[in-house]
Amino acid sequence: MSTPNTMPGTRKRGAGRVSGKTDGLIRQYDLRKPPVAAAYTLMMIVAALAVALSVAPLIWTILGGFKTMQEFSRGVKTVGADGKNKWVMAFLPVSFSLDGYIETWRQTKFMRNYLNSLYAVLGCCASALLFNGLMAYGLSRLKPRGWRVADALVTGSLLLPGMINIVPLFINLTRLGLTRSFIPLWLGVGASAFTIILFKNFYDAMPSSLFEAARLDGCSNLQMFFRIVMPLSMPINMVVLIFTVNGAWSDFLLPYLLLNNSPSATVMVRLFEFRVATAGVTAIEVLRATVFSILPPIALFIIFQRQITSNVMASGMKG
Numbered sequence: 001m002s003t004p005n006t007m008p009g010t011r012k013r014g015a016g017r018v019s020g021k022t023d024g025l026i027r028q029y030d031l032r033k034p035p036v037a038a039a040y041t042l043m044m045i046v047a048a049l050a051v052a053l054s055v056a057p058l059i060w061t062i063l064g065g066f067k068t069m070q071e072f073s074r075g076v077k078t079v080g081a082d083g084k085n086k087w088v089m090a091f092l093p094v095s096f097s098l099d100g101y102i103e104t105w106r107q108t109k110f111m112r113n114y115l116n117s118l119y120a121v122l123g124c125c126a127s128a129l130l131f132n133g134l135m136a137y138g139l140s141r142l143k144p145r146g147w148r149v150a151d152a153l154v155t156g157s158l159l160l161p162g163m164i165n166i167v168p169l170f171i172n173l174t175r176l177g178l179t180r181s182f183i184p185l186w187l188g189v190g191a192s193a194f195t196i197i198l199f200k201n202f203y204d205a206m207p208s209s210l211f212e213a214a215r216l217d218g219c220s221n222l223q224m225f226f227r228i229v230m231p232l233s234m235p236i237n238m239v240v241l242i243f244t245v246n247g248a249w250s251d252f253l254l255p256y257l258l259l260n261n262s263p264s265a266t267v268m269v270r271l272f273e274f275r276v277a278t279a280g281v282t283a284i285e286v287l288r289a290t291v292f293s294i295l296p297p298i299a300l301f302i303i304f305q306r307q308i309t310s311n312v313m314a315s316g317m318k319g
Helices: 034-064 069-073 099-108 111-142 147-159 162-175 183-189 193-204 208-216 221-232 234-250 253-259 267-277 283-303 305-317
Strands: 076-079 085-088
Touching: 034 283, 069 283, 099 267, 099 283, 111 147, 111 183, 111 193, 111 221, 111 234, 111 267, 111 283, 147 193, 162 253, 183 234, 183 253, 193 234, 208 221, 221 234, 234 267, 234 283, 253 267, 267 283, 283 305
Parallel strands: none
Antiparallel strands: 076 085
């Protein structure tokens, strides 16, 4: 029985799919080989364990907020086989009532702190992209006189622990009258050696013909940065934004030194104040407040998950 001819380089529909999965680095044909199948199974087990270890603390924290203090500290009271009462620690709470979370929300009054943290994060993101990007653009493309020294200083600053400049930084900010302000937080993120190196490595891979053509069209250095470099740098920009949002939202030490006991306190500062300044606060209430503090970044990642992952993958494949 004859079969219809097919054009070279084509295949039947569905030939590259098994159970709805397209071929990737490891093809379905490769999985027929025992060594490849064993390595693939081991890789999936390791990946599943890594996911479980990453998600378990978050799940434990959220479920712990539903428990009572007695249930959290001692466990659930049960009757053993010998007829005696026993306290058994349980992973799941007895009840999933939201009353405890609602009461903790009323005590913490996080809404204003959410807005303060959002304001701080937005300013940090703008500073991280603009100032670090301009510095990396100068080192990568403009290369003025002495750029090698500046590049060495930026790279060498990664060897210095971040804590050694806290005291002189706070003294100088106090003398300049910049306490109780978000400006130091923004400027600190805008002078990150790690981010500059990320940008510079990405800019180095851009073809020089783009900049030569832009110069022939009469573009200035700033015009090339905003019209060519920034639009083509969306993958690395997304990577920098992930680091910046995570770091700015969870930052505690510098915001605490600058914004403590002020209306501009961020979520992490308010969480610490709730723990030490609220009379009679329990560990369960602190656990619930911690859940409130980590929900916004998780929600942002879930909403923009597709855009984040696609840009991060593009950054990894660059070059």
